[in-house]
Amino acid sequence: MASMNISLPDPMRDYVQDRIDSGQYASASDYVRDLIRRDRGGIENEERWLRDLDGSIAQSLAEMAAGGGVDLDAACDAVLIELATTDGQHRS
Template identity: 40%
Template sequence: MAQMNISIPEQLKGWAEARVAEGRYSSTSDYVRDLVRRDQEREERRKALLAAIDEGLASGVSDRDPFEYLEELRSGLRGRSADAA
């Protein structure tokens, strides 16, 4: 495993140590690794969202009536909830 040394203000160090003391993490390194993983996952979701937006914009304008389409979606949801019951 690679090693990394960082400098942080005392207040942030105390925060990280408090998380460890609560038992949520086994060490401050574990806490920092979790923060980096969460940031990485958030960035991947953000990129996926931007790609979906780009795809939607590139698809052009639909000729469908948006209210009819919305009703189709609602009907589908009602049908699924009836199946689940």
């Protein structure tokens, strides 16, 4: 296993030491390894989310190109008309 030296400001070093003293980690190396695993997992989750989003956008664009979907302006106009009609009925 390779070693790496890092420098931390005193408050950060104290925080790591507190985590070790509380029994959450066996050593500073254990703490850093856990942080790296969590960071890698977060990056993988973000990449997966972006791929899923890209797929969803592509699917939506394909549906729109095939004549599916709803025109946003028309949908908003319909909602505004409904709100105006409903609002007028409640004030009577």
